[in-house]
Amino acid sequence: MQQFTDDDLQDVEPIKVTPALVATTKAVVVAAKPNVTVAPVVVEEETTVPTAPGPDDEDVEFGDEREMKFGDGLDRLQMKEKGKLARFALVSKAKAAFVHYIEKKGTYKCLSVRDKDHNVTQEAYCCQKLGAYKNAAQPAGAERIFVALVFHYENSDIKKGGLPKDASGASLPIEWSIKWVKLTRHNYRTITELEEENVKVTDIDMVMFLVPDRAFGYGFRRINAKAVWKQIPQLVAEVEAALKPLADGKKLANKLGRSVSALEFRTVIATLAQGAEEANLGDVEEL
Ligand SMILES: [Zn+2]
Numbered sequence: 001m002q003q004f005t006d007d008d009l010q011d012v013e014p015i016k017v018t019p020a021l022v023a024t025t026k027a028v029v030v031a032a033k034p035n036v037t038v039a040p041v042v043v044e045e046e047t048t049v050p051t052a053p054g055p056d057d058e059d060v061e062f063g064d065e066r067e068m069k070f071g072d073g074l075d076r077l078q079m080k081e082k083g084k085l086a087r088f089a090l091v092s093k094a095k096a097a098f099v100h101y102i103e104k105k106g107t108y109k110c111l112s113v114r115d116k117d118h119n120v121t122q123e124a125y126c127c128q129k130l131g132a133y134k135n136a137a138q139p140a141g142a143e144r145i146f147v148a149l150v151f152h153y154e155n156s157d158i159k160k161g162g163l164p165k166d167a168s169g170a171s172l173p174i175e176w177s178i179k180w181v182k183l184t185r186h187n188y189r190t191i192t193e194l195e196e197e198n199v200k201v202t203d204i205d206m207v208m209f210l211v212p213d214r215a216f217g218y219g220f221r222r223i224n225a226k227a228v229w230k231q232i233p234q235l236v237a238e239v240e241a242a243l244k245p246l247a248d249g250k251k252l253a254n255k256l257g258r259s260v261s262a263l264e265f266r267t268v269i270a271t272l273a274q275g276a277e278e279a280n281l282g283d284v285e286e287l
Contacts (some may be wrong), residue, residue, distance in 0.1 A: 007161070007162055007224045074180055076179060077150055079218065084210075085161040085209050087161045087205060087207050088153065089202075089205050090151075091148075094146040096144060097145060099143055108259075112127045112142065126265050126269065127142055147253075149243070149252055150181050151227070151229050152176060152177050153174060153176055154177060155172075174229070176239075178243065180255050182255065190218075190220050203225070204225055205226075205227045
């Protein structure tokens with residue numbers, strides 16, 4: 001018999017919410033009904049892209065989920081509105097890097113060399129230049145960021161983080177997908193602090209939300225000391241299969257930021273400098 005541990009909902013702050021739709025990019029639905037020994041129903045994704053025989057042009061219906069997905073198909077779990085909770089569990093170790101975020105351009109991996117304690121032993125051009133522009137409007141020095149793969153409970157309750165139940169209280173199928181999260185050092189610390197004696201942070205279900213009283217920034221809370229997906233054998237098998245193509249960590253590592261050569265970074269910074277007060281087009285010529 002399968003019985004989930006109760007969510008420790010008291011840990012979750014009630015947050016004022018305006019109900020809104022949760023975007024569901026459903027992957028596979030697995031029946032998560034406890035107390036049932038029947039094999040769970042697995043529903044394959046409905047969208048199928050027709051394989052075009054020969055010609056490059058193919059007919060594509062509007063609303064095709066695959067067409068709307070951009071990038072490598074690994075979506076980011078992030079919150080856009082306050083008052084909502086996203087429930088997830090960590091399913092990988094974190095990867096970390098020092099990066100520079102450059103407005104309107106993106107995130108680039110820092111090229112400075114650091115020792116194991118993160119002290120810069122050889123400062124690269126990115127840090128020399130971007131450090132100099134440090135103010136609200138301009139990119140600052142290198143920042144440590146973390147990324148990790150997560151199991152996202154797509155149909156968990158957006159107000160409380162609970163899992164879906166029918167009127168009689170029976171568990172409904174969990175809709176889920178593997179996503180990635182980006183964490184600041186502060187987020188990383190917050191999540192690590194959810195760990196307790198005998199409870200590893202990778203064993204729990206947690207919720208993520210935008211901190212109510214700050215302009216930006218995520219908060220995290222534990223919602224179940226035992227991740228529910230790990231308690232459903234069928235789901236465990238599905239998740240393992242979904243994680244297999246990600247096992248080398250490359251896709252996740254790509255989420256840290258763009259890896260560019262020193263030369264490319266100079267070019268990016270040079271175009272930035274053109275708009276800056278102390279424009280120095282010599283940056284380009286230094287190449
Ligand atoms: Zn740097």
